[in-house]
Structure formats: structure tokens, C-alpha cells
Amino acid sequence: MKTLVSTCQDAVNTIALDAMGGDNAPDCVISGAAIAGEHHPEIRFLFFGDQSKIEPLLNEHSALKERSEIIHTPDIITSEMKPSLALRQGRNSSMRLAINAVAENKAGCVVSSGNTGALMAIAKFVLRTLPGIDRPAIATLIPTKNGESVMLDLGANIECDAENLVQFALMGAVFSHTVLGKKEPSIGLLNIGTEELKGHDEVRIAASILRERPIPGRVLGFVEGNDITAGTVDVIVTDGFSGNIALKSIEGAALLITHFLREAIESSLMAKLGYLLARGAFKTLKKRADPRKYNGAMFLGLQGVCVKSHGGTDAEGFANAIEVAHNLVLRGFNERIAKEVAAQYGINGSVPSQTAAQED
Amino acid sequence: MKTLVSTCQDAVNTIALDAMGGDNAPDCVISGAAIAGEHHPEIRFLFFGDQSKIEPLLNEHSALKERSEIIHTPDIITSEMKPSLALRQGRNSSMRLAINAVAENKAGCVVSSGNTGALMAIAKFVLRTLPGIDRPAIATLIPTKNGESVMLDLGANIECDAENLVQFALMGAVFSHTVLGKKEPSIGLLNIGTEELKGHDEVRIAASILRERPIPGRVLGFVEGNDITAGTVDVIVTDGFSGNIALKSIEGAALLITHFLREAIESSLMAKLGYLLARGAFKTLKKRADPRKYNGAMFLGLQGVCVKSHGGTDAEGFANAIEVAHNLVLRGFNERIAKEVAAQYGINGSVPSQTAAQED
Numbered sequence: 129m130k131t132l133v134s135t136c137q138d139a140v141n142t143i144a145l146d147a148m149g150g151d152n153a154p155d156c157v158i159s160g161a162a163i164a165g166e167h168h169p170e171i172r173f174l175f176f177g178d179q180s181k182i183e184p185l186l187n188e189h190s191a192l193k194e195r196s197e198i199i200h201t202p203d204i205i206t207s208e209m210k211p212s213l214a215l216r217q218g219r220n221s222s223m224r225l226a227i228n229a230v231a232e233n234k235a236g237c238v239v240s241s242g243n244t245g246a247l248m249a250i251a252k253f254v255l256r257t258l259p260g261i262d263r264p265a266i267a268t269l270i271p272t273k274n275g276e277s278v279m280l281d282l283g284a285n286i287e288c289d290a291e292n293l294v295q296f297a298l299m300g301a302v303f304s305h306t307v308l309g310k311k312e313p314s315i316g317l318l319n320i321g322t323e324e325l326k327g328h329d330e331v332r333i334a335a336s337i338l339r340e341r342p343i344p345g346r347v348l349g350f351v352e353g354n355d356i357t358a359g360t361v362d363v364i365v366t367d368g369f370s371g372n373i374a375l376k377s378i379e380g381a382a383l384l385i386t387h388f389l390r391e392a393i394e395s396s397l398m399a400k401l402g403y404l405l406a407r408g409a410f411k412t413l414k415k416r417a418d419p420r421k422y423n424g425a426m427f428l429g430l431q432g433v434c435v436k437s438h439g440g441t442d443a444e445g446f447a448n449a450i451e452v453a454h455n456l457v458l459r460g461f462n463e464r465i466a467k468e469v470a471a472q473y474g475i476n477g478s479v480p481s482q483t484a485a486q487e488d
Numbered sequence: 489m490k491t492l493v494s495t496c497q498d499a500v501n502t503i504a505l506d507a508m509g510g511d512n513a514p515d516c517v518i519s520g521a522a523i524a525g526e527h528h529p530e531i532r533f534l535f536f537g538d539q540s541k542i543e544p545l546l547n548e549h550s551a552l553k554e555r556s557e558i559i560h561t562p563d564i565i566t567s568e569m570k571p572s573l574a575l576r577q578g579r580n581s582s583m584r585l586a587i588n589a590v591a592e593n594k595a596g597c598v599v600s601s602g603n604t605g606a607l608m609a610i611a612k613f614v615l616r617t618l619p620g621i622d623r624p625a626i627a628t629l630i631p632t633k634n635g636e637s638v639m640l641d642l643g644a645n646i647e648c649d650a651e652n653l654v655q656f657a658l659m660g661a662v663f664s665h666t667v668l669g670k671k672e673p674s675i676g677l678l679n680i681g682t683e684e685l686k687g688h689d690e691v692r693i694a695a696s697i698l699r700e701r702p703i704p705g706r707v708l709g710f711v712e713g714n715d716i717t718a719g720t721v722d723v724i725v726t727d728g729f730s731g732n733i734a735l736k737s738i739e740g741a742a743l744l745i746t747h748f749l750r751e752a753i754e755s756s757l758m759a760k761l762g763y764l765l766a767r768g769a770f771k772t773l774k775k776r777a778d779p780r781k782y783n784g785a786m787f788l789g790l791q792g793v794c795v796k797s798h799g800g801t802d803a804e805g806f807a808n809a810i811e812v813a814h815n816l817v818l819r820g821f822n823e824r825i826a827k828e829v830a831a832q833y834g835i836n837g838s839v840p841s842q843t844a845a846q847e848d
Contacts, residue, residue: 273747283680286688320643320732328646328729353736357744369688370733372680373726376713377734381741384717387633388776389749392769399769406762409752416748 140457141170143450144235147177148204148222149242150439150446154178157241158185160437160446162192164454167447171454174235176201176226201225205246207439214246215253223247227254230432237433237453239424241446244436248284248427255432258462260469263288264429265296266368266436267303268375269422272359278303279356279364282425283372290333293317293365297338299428300363301345302468306459308362315343316351316361318370326350330367344468353377382417420445424452429465433457500817501530503810504595507537508564508582509602510799510806514538517601518545520797520806522552524814527807531814534595536561536586561585565606567799574606575613583607587614590792597793597813599784601806604796608644608787615792618822620829623648624789625656626728626796627663628735629782629812632719638663639716639724642785643732650693653677653725657698659788660723661705662828666819668722675703676711676721678730686710690727704828713737742777780805784812789825793817 145161147154154177161173172195175182179200186193203221205214218224223242229235231254240247248264257264267280280296281288288296297315304313317335319327326332327350338347351360353374366374393403403410415421419438423445427434433456437449456462505521507514514537521533532555535542539560546553563581565574578584583602589595591614600607608624617624627640640656641648648656657675664673677695679687686692687710698707711720713734726734753763763770775781779798783805787794793816797809816822 271744273744286680318733320646320729353733353738354740354743356737357740366733369680370730373678373713373730373734374737377716377737378713378741380714380717381738382745383714384631384633385742385745385777388773392773392776393766395769395772399766402762402764402766402769404762405765406753406759409755409759409762412755413748413752416752417745 138172139233140236142172142174142235143454144174144176144226144229144238145450146223146226146238146240146242147175147182148201149240149247150437150441151241152440152442153241154182154185156441156443156446158182158189158192159443160450161196162189163443163447164450165192165195167451168454171450172196174199174226174229176222176229177204178222199225199229205243207243209243209246211243211245211249214243215249218246218250224250224254227251227432227434230434231255236457237435239435239437239446239449239453241437241439241441241449244283247434247436251427251430251432251434255430255434257429258431258465258469260472261295261299261429261465263292263295264427265299266371267300267426267428268424270356270364270375270378271417271422272357274359276308277356277359277362277364278308279366279371279375280428281366281368281371282375283368284427285368287369288330288367290330290337293330293334293367294337294341295429297334297345297347297363297365298343298468298472299465300365301343302464303426303428303461304362305344306461306464307455310362313345313362314360315345315347315363315365316349316355318353318356318364318366318374319350320352322350322352334365342472379419420448422448424449426452426456428461431462433462498532499593500596502532502534502595503814504534504536504586504589504598505810506583506586506598506600506602507535507542508561509600509607510797510801511601512800512802513601514541514545516801516803516806518542518549518552519803520810521556522549523803523807524810525552525555527811528814531810532556534559534586534589536582536589537564538582559585559589565603567603569603569606571603571605571609574603575609578606578610584610584614587611587792587794590794591615596817597795599795599797599806599809599813601797601799601801601809604643604785607794607796611787611790611792611794615790615794617789618791618825618829620832621655621659621789621825623652623655624787625659626731627660627786627788628784630716630724630735630738631777631782632717634719636668637716637719637722637724638668639726639731639735640788641726641728641731642735643728644787645728647729648690648727650690650697653690653694653727654697654701655789657694657705657707657723657725658703658828658832659825660725661703662824663786663788663821664722665704666821666824667815670722673705673722674720675705675707675723675725676709676715678713678716678724678726678734679710680712682710682712694725702832739779780808782808784809786812786816788821791822793822
């Protein structure tokens, strides 16, 4: 194991992992890192957590061990801990010290499966928001008929004013462009009708601001709940309350249809036989809607990349969250946001560059 | 065709239909009534709309014609019309006059596939809210793993205070009890976490009021988006913005999974063959999640039963909306609400009884 990285370029490829967060920690964190490491030989890992628990697991993965370092941390932030308490009392926790590594430019990004509220509170406090961005938002990829969309906010901000929504639209558009490669992303504000008169003040004012303000994408106005998975737009912008409810409603509906499908197949011998023949197709279907593929909620709008992995995911899912975080760094998401903010508000939004990635 | 009914008992079994609302009007309204009429020989229909269009259609259904009456109305409320305009200028519209029939006790309920906003505005103005209920809410049945739940509000009230949510909980519980036959319905407030500290003020205050106030059901606290289709509770209470987004997100997700499933089946010959064998099971699945089965959004909290059918539904779907409305009348939903309100607030909430149905 090497010592802590010190140069910028090393930091880009170094990922800080909260080894103690989530239901299956630290096992799932180490196995997940092993999988991500196989896909990305350039990545180095910093594991923050209980050395006595991490070390034996790391010994089982010699290739991973070669490019990893354990930073022993005495404390853990539990899933029940209130964010304010985690902020005050978690100074020596695995979560806090992993986030610190990003602030100190020892890592390019941090991934944790721990307490979402605590992670957001600490990340906000330690990393601070990007110049021109008032509030960070939680974003995730959503499978649609036309590929993938990005939706934000998913719960960081229960109440948002119009300007918050406008900033989310900007971040979503930049994400869609720089990370997903969409040339001119289409943007929709989540509402309960597509008419201009519908919805509460915030969403209507945001729509009118977006009609005037230059943004790297096409603002298509309002979209409705069913548009999220229809792929009507590349970026769905909403407040954290509605976004969280929409995302979880979608997850629930997918589970219900799968449940109905399973029951239907098990209802007769002919159906079972049919299922056996179509097994390959069902596997494709399962893979396409696999929640692990969509694991990794991004905290956008911070001066540093922080990704929240689902607390109950497995190694495959955690590996995906690592790749989501790494991708944000490699594509220079934050640098591009800073550039957009500087262009729009005249704010000097330069952030410490963590990447040499070519910007378009 | 008989003349307009005049006695109360006749009104219970008389349904006023806005024959001009929706994409497939008046065809779908007449064919839908024919289907509902076959299931319920006791029902009589009043068709409000353009006589020259309704009459030829009715001539094709002799059994239906026998128990129907056409009330010619010169005007139509279009789907684009603003509710305020519809209220002012729609006095001679099919929608308005169909609602008037309920207010005048000539019909037990009204069903329309027309403009939702206009329907709610006119129904509120003409029928007025039930004593003790400040605002009507839109409710619908939701398929779940454990049968059916009811969710409200779905868009009538974009912003709700805690007391509105408490009243929705009461109406949802009474609906679940009197119409769905649930003995002690479980009630959940839609939120973005199940912890007491989560969510905005309104939902948290509503939860604390519900903990104190007697309500005909068990209040289980907060539920999340995925709980809606999981069947965690019998009644899901939310504001109209979140409820509308949740419902449409669920519809969109169901469409996406169906789309993925279709693509997977069409991807190989083996899968197609498997599908043929399992066809019966797929039919069962399709039937179980058939949106027509869930057509008929109920406007709860008014002194009269008003049901909104989906504008794009077919005859089968419209027939379902008719049965939803008829059921509310037969089960004495409004009378029971009045009783609950009187018991809780000491308000004399008696409404003109439209039904002789046994109340428990």
C-alpha cells in the first residue's frame, strides 16, 4: 500500500470510500471497490473505517490491496443519527474523514452508503457549495424508453424557490451534456399539467426565468409524472419533496408489475414452460431495469464530488456508485458548472481543477 | 324514454352523464352507459349534450334507450377552457347542466370525461362542499400487492394546509370503510421518509393532529412513494401536487416496464414462442394492471357525487367510471362523511339523503 497521494493528477484517480456506511459494510464496500478497480485500473482507493475489519477483507483481494490505503477512523455515523448531531459529533467518523480527503485534494471524489441526511450535511459543510449555486441537489439517472434521463432534486431540498429550480436546471443540463454526452439536452420542470397556468408559484416563476436565461440546453417547459420514464426530456427538474416521491413511486410501480408478472407466470404449467423458453428475454429485461445499474445518487453543486450509494445495495451496486463518482471527476463536471456560472452571473466561479479532462 | 325523475329513490339510481366530454364523446359515453346498464339494470341515464349526435347513437342500443333521456344542451366546455371561464360562460353546457341535475336531486351522481379543472370548479360552485370539509379532493383506487388502496388528493389542491390533509384522511378512511369494506382502514401520509422529523410543516402537523383526533381507521404515520403500490396502507393522504406526480409516475413506470417486456419478448424467436405458451398468463397480467379498471377519479367532499373519467378512455373505461359513481351513492359515502364530521366537530353535517342504504 502506498502513502496518501499529494499531487492533483493523482487525486483525480483517487477515490475516498466510507467503508463503514450502509447495511453491508464494510464487506460490500471492499468487494464493490474490487469490481470497480477491475474496470478502471487507474483508480486508487482510500478506505476510511475500522482497520481491524477492513484489513482482513482487503487481504482477500490482492490486486485491490496493491492500490489501496486504509485510514483508520474510530467513529461511525449510524443510520439513525440526526444530521446536526452527525455534524457536531462525527469529526472522527469514517464518513467525515472520507469527505475531508476530497476537501484536502487527497481524493477526487467520495462515495458513501451511509446516512443520507448526515452525508449531505457534512458534505455541504466541508466541501461548500459551488460559487453561484445556492443549494446542492441530489440527482440520479432514470431509465426511460429513450435511454437515460437525469432527475434532480431527489430530497436534499424539501422546499425550493424558483431560483433554486433554475440552478438545478443548469446543473442537470451541464450533467447531461458533459457526462451523458447529450449535445443540447432538453429540460422539463416537473408539474401537474403542461399548461402555463398550472402548478405552484415557484415552478411557474422558474419556467419564466428559464425562458429568458441562456442555459446549455432547450427548456421545453413543464412535464408531468409520466414523462419521467417516457423520456420526454433529458433533464427533469423538481423540488426535493416531489422528486423523492416521484422516484420512489416509480421504484414501487416497477416492483408491483414484476410481482404481477411473477404471479402470472407461476399460475399455470403452460406459463411456466413459456417462461423457460423466454428465459433469455426475461434476463435482458431484469438487467435493463436492474436498480443496481442506477445506484449512485450524485450530490451536485458542491466543490467536490460526493456520491451516495443505496444503503442496501450489493458489491455490484456499490461498484456502480464508484463509477458514477469517478465519471463526474473525469468529465470535469464541476469545472464546467463553474464556467457556466461565471458566464451567466459574472461570478468568478473557478474551482480548484481536479482534472485535466478535455472540455468541449 | 321517460320523463325526468322526481322522487329521491329514483334519483339514487339515476346517473347524469356529460355526453360531450372527452376525446371520444359522445360515442364512448353512450357505449359506456350501455355496458354499465347491462351490469346494473336498476340504473337510468340522463344524457346531457347535443341531441342530434346522441340520438342516433342511442338508437343503436335499444335496451339503453328504454331507460334513458336526452337533455339537449347547446354548449360544450372544451378541454382548453380555463376553469374560471367555464364557470362564467358554461351555464348552458352539457357539463354544467349534468352537475345541476345532481344539485336538483334529479340524479344521484354525475360522470364526465371533460376538462378536469372546469369540472371541479363547476362541481364546487354548484354542489358546494360538505359541512366540515373545507376543500374537496380527487381520489382514485390504486392497484397494490394486497388489493386496492385509495389515494387523495390527486390535483384539486396544489397547496394544502395540515387541516386539509386531516380532512382528506377522514374522507379516505370513510371511503375505504364504506365502499371498499375495510373494517379499520390503515392511513399513511405521503412523505419523503418515515421519521417524524422528515417532510414539510403541513405533513408533520397533520400527522400530529391525526395522532390525537379520532378517525375511523388506524393512522400509521408517514409512508413513502414506494409504499403506494406496496399496499403498506389502505389510504394514502397527500397534497394535490405530490399526489398527481406520484400517480402519473406510477402510470409511466408501468408503461416503461411493459415496453421493456414487449421489446424483450420480440427480441428472439424462443422468447416469442415462450410468450405464445404463456399468453394466458400475460392476459391475466394485462387485465390486472388495466388502466380502464382504475378509471374514475372521485371528487370527494362535495354535497353530491361527481366522478371524472379519463378523457382518452374507451367504453369499457367509461362504464367503470359510471360504476364508481353509482357505488359511492349506493354505499352512502356522503351520508357517512356527514355523520363523522358531526361526531368530530359537533357540526350538523346532515346532507340530503340520496340513499336508503344501510349504514353500519
